[in-house]
Amino acid sequence: MIDVQQEKDTLNIALIGNPNCGKTSLFNILTGLQQKVGNFPGVTVDKKSGTLNLPHGKKANLIDFPGTYSFYPTSKEERIVVQTFANPNDPNYPDAVVYVADVVKLEKHLLLFTQLRDLGLPTILALNMADVAEQEGIEVDTERLSKKLGTKVLCVSGRTGAGLDELKEAMAALDTTGGQPVDSTYYRPSQEEGRLVSELQKKFPEASPYQRILLGHHHSWLPFLSDEQRGEIASVVERTTFQDLQLQVRETMQRYDQFTPLVQQSIIRKSDKPTSWSDRIDALVTHRILGPIIFFVLMLLVFQSIFTLATYPMDLIDFFFGYLVETVRTTLPAGWFADLLADGLLAGLGGILVFVPQIAILFLLISILEEVGYMARAAFMFDRLMQAFGLNGRSIVALISGGACAIPAVMSARTIGNWKERLITIMVTPFISCSARIPVYTVLIAFAVPSTTVWGIFNMQGLAFMGLYLLGIVAALGSAYIFKLILRTNDTSFLMLELPEYRMPVVRNVLLTVWEKVKTFSVEAGRVILVISLLLWVLSSYGPVKDMERAKLEAQTAIQESNLDESTAADLMAAEKLEASFAGHIGRFIEPAIEPLGFDWKIGIALITSFAAREVFVGTMATIYSIGSADDEFSIKKRMAEEVNPATGEKVYNRATSWSLLLFYVFAMQCMSTLAVVRRETYSWKWPTIQFFMMTGLAYLSSLAVYQWLS
Amino acid sequence: MVAPIQHTHQISNLRRGQTGQVSHFTDERIACKLMAMGLLPGSKVQLMRRAPFGGGCYIKADNIVIALRQREAASIILR
Numbered sequence: 051m052i053d054v055q056q057e058k059d060t061l062n063i064a065l066i067g068n069p070n071c072g073k074t075s076l077f078n079i080l081t082g083l084q085q086k087v088g089n090f091p092g093v094t095v096d097k098k099s100g101t102l103n104l105p106h107g108k109k110a111n112l113i114d115f116p117g118t119y120s121f122y123p124t125s126k127e128e129r130i131v132v133q134t135f136a137n138p139n140d141p142n143y144p145d146a147v148v149y150v151a152d153v154v155k156l157e158k159h160l161l162l163f164t165q166l167r168d169l170g171l172p173t174i175l176a177l178n179m180a181d182v183a184e185q186e187g188i189e190v191d192t193e194r195l196s197k198k199l200g201t202k203v204l205c206v207s208g209r210t211g212a213g214l215d216e217l218k219e220a221m222a223a224l225d226t227t228g229g230q231p232v233d234s235t236y237y238r239p240s241q242e243e244g245r246l247v248s249e250l251q252k253k254f255p256e257a258s259p260y261q262r263i264l265l266g267h268h269h270s271w272l273p274f275l276s277d278e279q280r281g282e283i284a285s286v287v288e289r290t291t292f293q294d295l296q297l298q299v300r301e302t303m304q305r306y307d308q309f310t311p312l313v314q315q316s317i318i319r320k321s322d323k324p325t326s327w328s329d330r331i332d333a334l335v336t337h338r339i340l341g342p343i344i345f346f347v348l349m350l351l352v353f354q355s356i357f358t359l360a361t362y363p364m365d366l367i368d369f370f371f372g373y374l375v376e377t378v379r380t381t382l383p384a385g386w387f388a389d390l391l392a393d394g395l396l397a398g399l400g401g402i403l404v405f406v407p408q409i410a411i412l413f414l415l416i417s418i419l420e421e422v423g424y425m426a427r428a429a430f431m432f433d434r435l436m437q438a439f440g441l442n443g444r445s446i447v448a449l450i451s452g453g454a455c456a457i458p459a460v461m462s463a464r465t466i467g468n469w470k471e472r473l474i475t476i477m478v479t480p481f482i483s484c485s486a487r488i489p490v491y492t493v494l495i496a497f498a499v500p501s502t503t504v505w506g507i508f509n510m511q512g513l514a515f516m517g518l519y520l521l522g523i524v525a526a527l528g529s530a531y532i533f534k535l536i537l538r539t540n541d542t543s544f545l546m547l548e549l550p551e552y553r554m555p556v557v558r559n560v561l562l563t564v565w566e567k568v569k570t571f572s573v574e575a576g577r578v579i580l581v582i583s584l585l586l587w588v589l590s591s592y593g594p595v596k597d598m599e600r601a602k603l604e605a606q607t608a609i610q611e612s613n614l615d616e617s618t619a620a621d622l623m624a625a626e627k628l629e630a631s632f633a634g635h636i637g638r639f640i641e642p643a644i645e646p647l648g649f650d651w652k653i654g655i656a657l658i659t660s661f662a663a664r665e666v667f668v669g670t671m672a673t674i675y676s677i678g679s680a681d682d683e684f685s686i687k688k689r690m691a692e693e694v695n696p697a698t699g700e701k702v703y704n705r706a707t708s709w710s711l712l713l714f715y716v717f718a719m720q721c722m723s724t725l726a727v728v729r730r731e732t733y734s735w736k737w738p739t740i741q742f743f744m745m746t747g748l749a750y751l752s753s754l755a756v757y758q759w760l761s
Numbered sequence: 762m763v764a765p766i767q768h769t770h771q772i773s774n775l776r777r778g779q780t781g782q783v784s785h786f787t788d789e790r791i792a793c794k795l796m797a798m799g800l801l802p803g804s805k806v807q808l809m810r811r812a813p814f815g816g817g818c819y820i821k822a823d824n825i826v827i828a829l830r831q832r833e834a835a836s837i838i839l840r
Contacts, residue, residue, distance in 0.1 A: 119797035124790075158799030158825055295789035302796045329809070338813045430828035434816030437830075545817060546794050546833055549826040 060101075060109045063221060064142075066131065066166070067150035068159050069117030070550045072178040075208030076150055077114040078562050080217075085114075087566060090130050090142065092273060094469070094733045097142070104222040113142060121165045121264055122298050124544055125467045129271070135169060136264045137274045138256060145226040146172040148217070153183040153190060153205070156317060160309045161302065163199075164236040168260035172224050173201045180205040180212055187320035195316040199309075200235070209556055236308040237301055239263065245290040253282055266292050271540070328551045336427050345428055349450045352415045356408050356454035357485065363407035371400030389591060398583035401662065402576040405457050405723060409571055410564050412451055412458040417563040421555035425465065426547055433545050439527050440534025441478075442471035443545075449475070449526060452482035453519075456724045457575075460731055461567055470539040474530050476731055477741050480724050481526035483519045483716065486664040489683065490715045491518055493668055496687055497708035521716050525748065571727065578726035586633075586662050590655075593631035601630035618676075625676035633658050647714070647750065648707035648757040650695065657720075664720045706760035710753040718749035772820060773834035775808040781839035782806070783822075788836040795837070799825050806837075 067073045077085070081100025090097045098114040115134070116127035123129040134140045147166055151159035156177065166173060177183075177190060183205075196203040202220050206213035239247065243263050250262040257265065269275060269283040286292075335344055375392040382388040419425050429443030436445050444466045452459035459479045466472035483491075499514040592598070605626040609619040628634055629652075637654030644654055652674050660667040668686060675689045693702040719725065725738040732738070775781060783804045786792035799822065800806070806822045817830040829837075 122793050124794050298793045342813050435814045545830040547828045
C-alpha cells in the first residue's frame with residue numbers, strides 16, 4: 051500500500067473482470083473520449099486509462115485491465131493482471147477495484163472476484179448487462195448478495211447507461227484508508243501453502259497471505275522480483291513440496307464450491323428460456339461448408355469497402371494537400387523554405403493522412419463484426435487451418451485485409467491473444483500484395499508479359515497479375531511457417547475460446563475503436579513516417595553543391611540549345627536535379643549491388659524514393675525520364691520502353707529486368723508506414739528491422755534468381 | 762479432478778447434439794483454464810458443432826459456449 055500522505059482527490063480504480071463481461075463497454079461509457087492508450091511497463095500490452103468525475107468533487111483515474119479468468123494466467127494480457135496485483139508497489143496497483151461481472155453468467159464470473167477479495171482491496175461488484183438480465187427474466191437480490199460477499203453490489207448496463215450514477219456514487223464513497231489484507235473466506239490454504247505462507251513471511255512481510263501464495267505459483271516469471279528473491283522463493287517452493295498445478299486446481303474448485311451457492315441463493319430466474327436464437331444463427335454461420343463461404347463473402351465485402359469506399363476520401367485528401375502545396379507555391383517566394391513546406395512537410399503529412407480512410411473503414415467493419423460476436427466464430431472456424439502455419443484463427447482477417455493495405459491489417463492483429471501468433475501475423479501480413487503495388491504491377495507487367503490470349507479466354511497479363519498475388523500469399527504463409535519453427539515462447543498456444551452470445555453492436559464502442567485506431571496511427575506511426583519522408587525529401591532534392599550546380603547548368607544549356615518549351619524544360623531540370631541529388635548518388639552507389647538483378651542506377655533511385663510508399667515508384671520513373679509529374683501510366687510505359695542501356699545498346703526494360711523488378715516489388719518491404727506501424731504494435735524497432743531485412747532479402751534473392759535465369 | 766486416463770469416453774468422441782457430464786480432465790494446464798472459464802467436473806456439456814477443416818469443436822456448458830481444439834477437447838473425460 052502507498053502510505054505516503056498524498057492528495058486523495060484522485061482515486062486509482064482498476065476495472066477488471068472476465069473476458070466478454072462487457073467491461074470495455076462500461077469503460078467506454080464512463081470515460082468516453084477522455085481515455086488514453088499507453089502500455090503497461092515492459093510489455094506489449096495496451097493500457098487504457100481515463101479520468102472521470104465523481105460526485106462530491108472527487109475524481110477517479112480508471113484503468114481498464116485486460117479481461118482475465120483467474121490469477122493463473124495463460125496469456126501476456128492475463129499476466130499483466132497478476133503482476134500488477136501481486137505487487138503492492140506496482141505503479142498501476144490500484145486504490146480500489148470495480149469488478150465487472152455479467153449478470154447472466156454470474157455463477158461463472160466470480161472466481162477472479164474471490165481471488166481479488168483475498169488481496170484486501172476495497173471492491174465494488176458491478177453486475178453488468180442489467181438490460182439483458184431483465185429481458186431474460188433474471189432478478190438479482192443485490193442486498194443479499196452484497197451481505198454474503200461482503201462488498202457493495204450494483205446493477206449497471208454498459209449498453210444503456212443504467213445504474214451509472216449509483217456506480218459513481220459508490221466509487222466516491224469507497225473507503226481506501228483501511229485495505230488490510232484479510233484471511234480468505236473462500237479458500238482454506240492446504241498444508242503446503244500454509245507452510246509456504248509462513249516461510250515467506252520474513253522476506254515479504256508486506257504481502258498478504260494470498261499474495262505470497264501467488265508468489266509461490268508465479269515466481270519464475272514475475273518481473274518485479276530480483277534474482278535473489280526468485281531463488282529464495284524457489285527454494286521455499288521446493289522445501290514445502292508446493293505443487294503448482296495441483297494446488298491451482300484445488301484452489302479453483304474450493305472457490306467455486308464457496309461462491310456458487312451464494313450466487314444461486316441471490317438470483318431468481320423467472321423463466322427458464324435458453325436463448326436459442328444465438329444457437330440458430332450459429333447453425334448457419336459456423337456450418338462446416340456454409341460457414342467459411344459466409345466468412346469469405348463477408349471479407350469480400352470488407353475488402354471491397356476498403357478498396358472502393360476509401361478512394362473518395364483519399365482522393366479528397368490528395369486534392370486538399372495538392373491545393374495546399376499549390377497555395378504555398380504561389381504565395382511564398384521560391385526557395386528552400388517553400389520547398390520544405392510544400393514537398394517535404396505537406397507531402398509527408400498528406401502521405402500519413404491518406405491512410406486514415408482505409409484504417410477507419412476497416413476498423414468500422416471489423417469492430418462491428420467483433421461487437422456482434424462474429425469474430426470469435428471466425429477464429430474458431432479457421433483455427434485449425436491457421437495453426438498449421440503458426441497463426442491464429444483471427445490472423446485470417448489480417449491476411450485478407452492486407453490485400454487492401456498492410457497498415458490497418460497489422461493493427462487488426464491486436465485482437466490475437468497469443469503473442470507468438472500475433473507477432474507472426476504482423477511479420478507476414480505485408481507480403482500480401484496491397485493496393486499500392488497495383489500501379490507498379492500495371493506499369494511493369496506490360497514489359498514482362500505480352501498481352502496475348504491463352505486458352506481462348508485468359509489474358510497472359512491478367513494471369514501474370516494473379517500469379518504475383520499468389521506469390522505474395524505463398525510468401526506470407528511460407529515465412530509464417532518458418533517463424534513458427536524459429537520463434538520460442540513460454541506461452542502454450544490454446545484455443546479454449548468463449549463464444550459470446552450474438553448481440554447488437556454498441557455504436558459508442560464501434561466509434562471509439564475507430565477513433566482510437568485513427569489517432570494511434572496518425573500520432574504514433576505518423577511521427578515516424580513524417581521524419582522518414584522529410585529525410586527522403588532531403589535526399590532527393592539536395593545533393594553535393596558542385597554536382598547540383600553542374601546539373602543545373604547542363605540542364606540550362608540543353609534547354610537553350612534545343613529551345614524547349616516551359617514544361618518540358620521544367621521536366622528536364624527536375625530529372626537532372628534528381629540525378630545529381632543525394633538519392634542519385636546513392637542510386638549510383640548501390641548500382642553494383644543491384645546490377646546482378648538487372649537494375650541500373652536510375653531504377654536504384656526509384657527503389658530508394660519508393661521506400662516512402664510503393665506507388666511512388668511510378669512518380670519517380672516519371673521524374674527520372676523527365677515526362678512531368680503527371681501520373682500518366684501510358685506515357686511512362688512508352689518512355690520506359692524506349693530506354694536503352696548506353697553501354698550495351700539493349701533495351702533496359704526487357705523481359706528479365708521487368709520480371710526481376712516485379713518480383714522485387716512483390717516481396718520487398720517498400721513501405722515506411724508499415725514499418726512505423728509494426729514498430730508501434732510491437733513496441734520495438736527489433737521486429738520492423740527483422741521484417742525489413744527478411745522481406746527485402748527475399749526480394750533481392752528472388753530478383754537475382756529470376757534475372758539470371760531469364761537473361 | 763485431475764487423474765490419469767481411465768476411460769476413453771472423451772468429449773471429442775461425442776456426436777453433434779449429444780450431451781454428457783464432465784468427470785475429470787487429463788491435462789492439468791488445460792483443466793486450470795477450463796475450470797476458470799466455468800467448465801467444472803460435474804458440469805453438463807453438449808457438443809454443439811465441429812469446426813470445418815478438421816479442426817476442433819465447440820461445446821455448451823450451462824450458459825457458456827466454449828470453442829476447443831481437438832487436443833483440448835480430448836482432455837475432457839466424461840462420466
